[in-house]
Amino acid sequence: MRLTDPALCVGADLPAHLAAGPGGLARALEDRGAIIPAIAAAGLRGLGGAGFPTHRKWQAVAEAPGGPKWIICNGNEDEPGTFKDRFLLTHTPHLVIEGALVAALATGATRIALYVNPREAAAVAALSAAIAAWAGHALLDRVAAAIGAPVELRVVESSGLYIGGEETAAVASVAGGFPFPSLKPPFPAQSGVGGAPTLVNNVETLAQAAHVLGQRQMTGTKLYSLSGDVLRPGLHELPTTTTLRALIFEAGGGMLGGRAFKAVFTGGPSNTLLTANDLDVVLDFDALRARGSRLGTGAMIVVGEGTSILRKTAEYVGFFAANSCGQCPPCKVGTFQVARLLARIEAGHGTPHDLAALGNLAALLPGSGRCGLVDGAATVLASSLASFGDEYRAAIR
């Protein structure tokens, strides 16, 4: 069974979900102690992009003193080219909530915040209706009884800002503040909302957790947000053994208009570009890391002949510059300067000095911020310069 199986896409209809769903919550209630080992055995990793082993986060929150503990289901989702969480929240909200309740049982958390980007009005509406369906439900009472305290489910609308998807920013946002990321440590598992231990998991991760508990294994699939110069863009749920070539040429229907393939901006788009040499790479965390890139959110923005890498890079760096929270000067100024230089080159006013400055900034900026935003901007810049330097030089006339 897949996460986006039509039988699971029942919206806010709770009885229909419980009839068709993986049954993760019922299994979790049978033996709370077996939850984290089951997650560990299945090998679930954070699907928001980091790929951090999920059971270790859960274990840390479970063991952390203090409370009442929080769970934040992170559905902020604001990166260019990513559109998987909004699908799950809109069509399978109960699967996500089930996953969050499983996590609550595992960690002892009693406050569950379903943290959603308010621009996704359909997702907010579906989640609100779904929460209403759980109110007073026997399963929810059993969860509360097992934990020993009532469980609160609530929808928290995020700021809608990109930065709010970073986990410490999500904690700040749920606590009522501006979504400023903070330095780690302390990790949210140690000190999150109001100082209480807080588990922050991506929407897809929690949906998979519900599945793992019910079926004793993962679905073996990943949600890929495919966009760009392909014939059939959209959300594709495919086996984790899928190669980039299969994603583009089978699921995606091939390159738009039969164009030649140039590159893919992956997962963010804040990672090293995949180029024609990488077409046979398997789209999972480890294989991509071995290539020097990252799977990220599973977003794959495909670029074909006829689309400018320079203009795409300028667009994405411009996005990062506009979304820097401004706390860390290197990020605030650095992303702005990179965006300015790219805009100059793109508008035909660039000089060779601008190219050299871009190269310097790409080397200088990584690691200079509290969160990964500036790293993402620098990575995508460095990668496009390295692989498609000719496009930059051609624009400097």
Next chain:
Amino acid sequence: MIGWDAARAAPPDDSAPPAPDAKALLAHFHPDHAPDAMTALRIGPSAGAHCPAPLAQLLESHPLVQDVDLAGVPVTEADVLIIGGGGAGCVAALTAARAGARVLLVSKLRMGDGNTVMAEGGIQAAIGPDDSLQRHYADTLKAGHFKASRELVAAMVADGPAAIRWLIEEGMAFDLAPGEERIGGRLLMKRPGGATAARLLSHRDFTGLEMMRVLREAVLLTPGITVLERHPCVELLSEPGGAAAGAVLLDLERQRLVLAAAGATILATGGAGRLHFAGFPTSNHYGATADGLVLAYRLGATLREMDSFQYHPTGIAWPPHLAGTLISEAARAAGARLRNGTGARFIDELAPRDIVAAAILREIAEGRGVARDGCVGVLLDTPALEAAEPGILKTRLVTLSHLAHRAGFDPAAEPFLIRPTLHYQNGGIAIDTTGRTDVPGLFCAGEASGGLHGANRLMGNALLELVAFGRRAGTAAAEARRTPRALGLTHLAGWERALASAGIPRTRRAPILFPDYGNVDVAALLRQAA
């Protein structure tokens, strides 16, 4: 077909022709109704609607430029971008600039090189004592077979009197009523075909030229308007959400691309006569190649009444180098007869344009046409007119005599060989009463827009439309000005997916910018520019 000499020798028969069954005549002989003339659009916002097959080929085509061509291209910024330097574009530019907007007016040819200058008859406006807005409204709807938008027609006729006042304030001269030739004198009003009152205002028989003279001067003298001539638009720019954000221009002289960024874009690109549907000659200027329709359609603008074109009955058929050139209705209004090869009249010469055109085509199709040096048509009997009213050709039909001179014959001795000519695009891009299209940030005015004429245009309404809606679109665009969030071609991805699903080959590209018999190699220019 009857030879020229045999036709000249045939004795003229002036008996009144039988009244035709208008419906059957149009159905059998009007070019719009010919079998296979129209085809249904397969993709895009007006999928399922019908239009001429050559136009459908252009509407459903791949773009000339792609994203990669925009890298390193200089950007010019404006509040309001106006594409098209004819009457509608100039009126919109003046209006927007006076509302405080920075205006960029771009033109494929030169400012004024359009169909506006070819309007001979005049401009309609209900200003007479026996006239009313209601009558103008009813006449317009009726002439258009009730297919026009009532809101748009109401807006246009209501603007009529103010439009004339505005034109006079800009410096345009109108003919004055006899005995009123003084400052402040009353305007001369004539009754146009299809109207119930005298409301056609004119400047001799070159009203459009006089209008364009005034508009051109005003545009050049108004601060805040930048004019780029010989800069055809090859694609519209879009924001990620699909709103219009300006245009990609091709600088023909420097052979390079230029991006024009604007939060409000007005299309005033005119019609499609140079597509020569079914091989018809056209009265239209060289640039009438439907560029605006093509670009707006792929950005998501709906089209309407694209299956309706006006064929003017009396275009020149011989000599070939003047084929399609218009002979004004004034000749027939003055009493000139139409004759077939047997010398007989075959239609009431003052019937509506679509009826007369269909009747001429019937004569040709049924073998009663006249052939001269391989050119086929019917005769416009100017010698008989001159004989009945000596001197009329020299005094009242000046333009006609001038045309005959260019053709190398004496109209008092020889008749014109005439044949219907593709004249006007009745439909176009759907707009509302402010000139807005379905695409945010995109406006349209003039012949390129649709909804004002239904399935047939009343003479004199084209000039009124361009003033009324040029002003409306200019005002609305100036109000809507904002800075675009991004300049790109994001709308093309979805468009190309639709093309691929319809199996349309990538070799089919548009807009064509110039007719295929022209000497401009657009592909080579673009290679040079990219």
